Amino acid sequence: MAKAFDFPGGIHPPQRKALSTRTPLIQAALPTHVVLPMDQHIGNPAEPCVEIGQRVRTGERVALAQGMISADVHASITGTVTAIEEHPIPHPSQGKRLCVVIERDPNGDDDWCRMPPLDWRHADEDTLLERLRHSGVVGLGGAGFPTQIKARVRELHAIDTLLVNAAECEPYITADDLTLRTYPDDVIEGAQLFARLCGAERILIGIEDNKPEAVEALNESLRRHAEDSVPIELKIIATRYPSGGEKQLIKRLLNREVPSHGLPADVGVLCHNPGTLRAAVRAVRDGEPLISRVVTLTGEALARPGNVEARLGTSMHELLNAAGLKEDELARLVMGGPMMGFALDTTALPLAKTTNCLIAATEHELPAPPKEQPCIRCAACEQVCPASLLPQQLYWFAKAREHDKAELFNLFDCIECGACSYVCPSHIPLVQYYQAAKGEIRERRREAHKAEHARHRFEFRQARLAHEAAEKEAKRQARAQAASRVAARTAQPSRQEPRGEDAATAKEQVKQLRIAQAAAKAALRKAEKALARASEAGEGELDDLEVQVATARENLQATEARLAAAQKDEQQGEPRQ
Amino acid sequence: MSLMHASVEPARLPPSSGQVMAWLLLATLPGIATLAWHFGWGVLTNVLTAAAFGVALEALILKLRGRSPSATLRDNSALVTAVLLGVSLPPGSSWWLILVGMVAAIVIAKQLFGGLGHNPFNPAMVGYALLLVAFPLPMTQWAAPHGLFGPDAMSLPDALQLLAGLDGNQGLDGMSGATPLDAFKHKPETLMASEFWASSPLPEGAMGAWRAVALAWLAGGALLLYKRLISWHIPVAMLGAMAAIATLLYGVDPSHYGSPLFHLLGGAAIFGAFFIATDPVSAATSRKGKLYYGAGVGILVMIIRTTGAYPDAVAFAVLLMNFAVPFIDYYTQPRTYGHRAPTRGIKVKQLDDDLEEPR
Numbered sequence: 001m002a003k004a005f006d007f008p009g010g011i012h013p014p015q016r017k018a019l020s021t022r023t024p025l026i027q028a029a030l031p032t033h034v035v036l037p038m039d040q041h042i043g044n045p046a047e048p049c050v051e052i053g054q055r056v057r058t059g060e061r062v063a064l065a066q067g068m069i070s071a072d073v074h075a076s077i078t079g080t081v082t083a084i085e086e087h088p089i090p091h092p093s094q095g096k097r098l099c100v101v102i103e104r105d106p107n108g109d110d111d112w113c114r115m116p117p118l119d120w121r122h123a124d125e126d127t128l129l130e131r132l133r134h135s136g137v138v139g140l141g142g143a144g145f146p147t148q149i150k151a152r153v154r155e156l157h158a159i160d161t162l163l164v165n166a167a168e169c170e171p172y173i174t175a176d177d178l179t180l181r182t183y184p185d186d187v188i189e190g191a192q193l194f195a196r197l198c199g200a201e202r203i204l205i206g207i208e209d210n211k212p213e214a215v216e217a218l219n220e221s222l223r224r225h226a227e228d229s230v231p232i233e234l235k236i237i238a239t240r241y242p243s244g245g246e247k248q249l250i251k252r253l254l255n256r257e258v259p260s261h262g263l264p265a266d267v268g269v270l271c272h273n274p275g276t277l278r279a280a281v282r283a284v285r286d287g288e289p290l291i292s293r294v295v296t297l298t299g300e301a302l303a304r305p306g307n308v309e310a311r312l313g314t315s316m317h318e319l320l321n322a323a324g325l326k327e328d329e330l331a332r333l334v335m336g337g338p339m340m341g342f343a344l345d346t347t348a349l350p351l352a353k354t355t356n357c358l359i360a361a362t363e364h365e366l367p368a369p370p371k372e373q374p375c376i377r378c379a380a381c382e383q384v385c386p387a388s389l390l391p392q393q394l395y396w397f398a399k400a401r402e403h404d405k406a407e408l409f410n411l412f413d414c415i416e417c418g419a420c421s422y423v424c425p426s427h428i429p430l431v432q433y434y435q436a437a438k439g440e441i442r443e444r445r446r447e448a449h450k451a452e453h454a455r456h457r458f459e460f461r462q463a464r465l466a467h468e469a470a471e472k473e474a475k476r477q478a479r480a481q482a483a484s485r486v487a488a489r490t491a492q493p494s495r496q497e498p499r500g501e502d503a504a505t506a507k508e509q510v511k512q513l514r515i516a517q518a519a520a521k522a523a524l525r526k527a528e529k530a531l532a533r534a535s536e537a538g539e540g541e542l543d544d545l546e547v548q549v550a551t552a553r554e555n556l557q558a559t560e561a562r563l564a565a566a567q568k569d570e571q572q573g574e575p576r577q
Numbered sequence: 578m579s580l581m582h583a584s585v586e587p588a589r590l591p592p593s594s595g596q597v598m599a600w601l602l603l604a605t606l607p608g609i610a611t612l613a614w615h616f617g618w619g620v621l622t623n624v625l626t627a628a629a630f631g632v633a634l635e636a637l638i639l640k641l642r643g644r645s646p647s648a649t650l651r652d653n654s655a656l657v658t659a660v661l662l663g664v665s666l667p668p669g670s671s672w673w674l675i676l677v678g679m680v681a682a683i684v685i686a687k688q689l690f691g692g693l694g695h696n697p698f699n700p701a702m703v704g705y706a707l708l709l710v711a712f713p714l715p716m717t718q719w720a721a722p723h724g725l726f727g728p729d730a731m732s733l734p735d736a737l738q739l740l741a742g743l744d745g746n747q748g749l750d751g752m753s754g755a756t757p758l759d760a761f762k763h764k765p766e767t768l769m770a771s772e773f774w775a776s777s778p779l780p781e782g783a784m785g786a787w788r789a790v791a792l793a794w795l796a797g798g799a800l801l802l803y804k805r806l807i808s809w810h811i812p813v814a815m816l817g818a819m820a821a822i823a824t825l826l827y828g829v830d831p832s833h834y835g836s837p838l839f840h841l842l843g844g845a846a847i848f849g850a851f852f853i854a855t856d857p858v859s860a861a862t863s864r865k866g867k868l869y870y871g872a873g874v875g876i877l878v879m880i881i882r883t884t885g886a887y888p889d890a891v892a893f894a895v896l897l898m899n900f901a902v903p904f905i906d907y908y909t910q911p912r913t914y915g916h917r918a919p920t921r922g923i924k925v926k927q928l929d930d931d932l933e934e935p936r
Binding site for chain 2: 007014259339378405419424
């Protein structure tokens with residue numbers, strides 16, 4: 001058993017995992033057509049790189065990643081691109097996004113277009129990173145963060161532990177369980193691959209004790225891989241929701257806390273889901289990009305619940321029908337788990353990279369939430385909060401839109417696990433309140449940033465005008481001086497007296513301008529440093545910082561022009577003293 | 578968003594708010610029964626009248642506010658307030674006294690602030706405090722412990738007569754007197770405590786009756802703790818603070834200060850600690866905050882009992898600490914995951930950018 005580090009709170013909802021673990025993992029039938037959304041990951045949507053009518057083979061790239069945080073999309077069947085158009089996608093927003101639609105060839109061949117296999121133990125790191133970048137692999141646990149970025153974690157952080165998050169703590173979901181039972185070798189090889197990439201000294205596999213078959217399969221595989229380079233330890237923890245939360249698992253296994261607003265990498269940990277590791281190793285070792293995933297099809301409205309490995313873009317309707325969907329009993333279709341997932345309005349949606357579970361629930365098993373009642377501050381939510389927040393206070397602040405106070409009570413440390421909503425005796429959908437408040441705060445920040453940016457642009461314009469004016473003035477002064485020198489030469493004796501005073505003020509002016517110049521130089525250096533830091537961290541708002549640097553530069557140039565003019569003035573004054 | 582809910586899972590607690598309140602009512606039964614056993618029918622007429630007024634007033638105000646009374650009354654909170662106020666009143670109080678108290682509790686302290694969950698003060702204690710200040714005489718005449726059926730016991734018709742406000746029966750006056758705390762408070766300064774008790778200042782059996790009632794409330798409180806409807810923090814902190822101060826004073830001067838046991842079992846301390854101070858709406862909310870809140874109530878009770886004008890002070894102590902709740906809440910946040918230290922106080926960021934220095 002794992003050591004008893006622990007996170008506070010947590011709940012024990014009914015598991016309902018046995019529904020989908022009774023049958024082994026099966027391969028879904030090849031779909032006749034697939035709809036591949038460009039937006040299956042966190043970050044920028046990919047850009048289609050095929051044309052309508054183009055023939056594509058399985059594994060061929062159909063869309064290119066855009067910008068830093070993004071992922072490629074690959075054809076999941078062999079056939080012809082018939083449309084590139086907006087389609088509803090499985091997303092909480094229930095919106096439409098650009099999708100590439102592929103119609104399978106009537107002859108039905110599954111013709112693969114593989115990348116050359118790599119021996120990851122000996123290939124150099126850049127080759128491996130390059131391969132991951134072109135494989136379209138994203139986090140398959142549900143969040144969909146592009147894996148290639150996590151693979152490059154070493155550039156900024158020192159990692160000592162690779163954590164394989166196999167806790168799978170949400171009710172119903174068994175996709176990782178079945179992946180581990182069926183492909184334990186692939187998962188462990190993937191873990192070794194990532195341990196190499198991030199430089200971890202050890203690998204921990206965190207798994208809840210409700211998956212004995214997966215543990216058995218892992219143990220057997222570990223015996224076979226005993227000679228592997230990085231030591232692997234299997235940590236079995238007592239089942240409690242939300243152990244599978246990244247931060248909670250790190251606390252539980254390593255007794256480290258990810259700092260607020262930070263990443264696991266900040267405490268030397270890299271977390272990966274078993275399915276992601278398998279997908280990564282397939283991309284590297286076999287040259288197969290991510291074109292399929294394991295998805296749990298469960299719920300009491302299915303006659304044959306279970307886990308299937310299905311091609312991405314397959315219609316959910318097809319998958320659910322193959323699992324024996326009883327449409328008259330279906331009351332609610334949920335993607336993800338019942339705690340953090342969201343309800344879907346229709347089954348006419350494609351399977352996305354982030355679809356780890358589909359629950360076809362009857363009215364009886366996931367009934368509509370009871371009517372919301374007033375909060376009586378009973379603190380049941382506080383007792384279950386895994387982040388030690390005060391959910392009852394956050395609720396009041398969110399409801400009253402006292403966003404400053406909500407932030408003061410660490411609203412942004414909420415992981416939205418839903419434990420508070422689960423236990424609330426007044427049936428308040430607390431997490432929805434928090435999500436709304438977070439959304440409003442983010443929107444307000446964006447507005448504030450926009451206003452700030454506009455102000456900086458205005459300042460830049462002012463600085464540029466001042467710079468131009470200073471240069472013009474310097475030129476005018478030079479001309480005037482040249483003219484006065486000519487005039488002075490013609491009438492020299494009459495203009496001797498006032499020069500002494502003039503020289504003193506000129507000297508004073510030069511001194512002041514020198515100080516201003518030094519200040520402007522310092523300001524420029526500071527702005528440049530801020531820009532360098534931000535671009536290194538890969539944060540947004542670079543445009544704003546660039547404007548600030550330009551402003552500082554204009555200011556410096558204006559001061560220098562004025563200084564040069566004043567110095568000239570001074571030098572001319574001096575010989576006549 | 579949780580699509581699962583603990584209270585709608587067939588086999589799982591915790592229950593919904595209405596059920597919480599129902600359990601709370603159940604937990605008051607031992608206390609009410611013991612009170613009635615010792616102090617007669619007047620206790621039951623109090624509780625039932627208060628309950629009727631409570632529900633009626635809540636329904637009336639909800640109707641005026643345009644809410645559905647049937648949906649809201651199901652949370653049982655008006656009933657709880659009414660029962661708590663009913664048992665606090667002297668047995669056999671008149672209907673108008675109860676009505677005034679319930680109007681203060683339900684209409685003013687609860688509904689005018691927005692109903693359940695929005696009241697900053699404990700409604701039952703607002704009603705009680707108002708009555709105590711406005712009608713000191715009927716509020717301090719406590720029935721003698723003649724029991725329900727004893728030879729001297731008041732009959733049910735007599736109790737109903739009292740309820741109707743018809744104080745025609747002269748014999749009733751002899752049946753009421755002071756509470757132990759009240760009697761001890763008005764003990765002459767020169768009299769030693771032992772001499773005072775030897776002079777039998779209370780009706781026969783009064784001390785025993787009060788102790789029995791306190792222990793019955795303790796049993797109810799144990800049920801609340803067992804069902805996890807309240808946490809241990811407030812009762813333990815409150816009773817602990819009271820016991821500590823009482824021990825200190827008793828140790829210094831046993832002839833003029835009551836013993837710790839007298840303070841804990843002689844008045845409303847146990848009842849207040851488990852049933853009044855633990856009202857989650859008006860109490861501090863974090864675990865540490867509850868400790869401070871409970872200790873504050875205990876300290877205030879002892880201060881008012883020993884130096885103030887009122888013999889029992891639970892109502893005032895609770896109301897005073899209700900004032901302090903927002904302050905306590907700001908300063909007792911737990912340390913959130915990923916933070917080095919807990920946030921303290923209100924350090925609100927200035928969002929107005931006009932206040933920045935001009936450039």
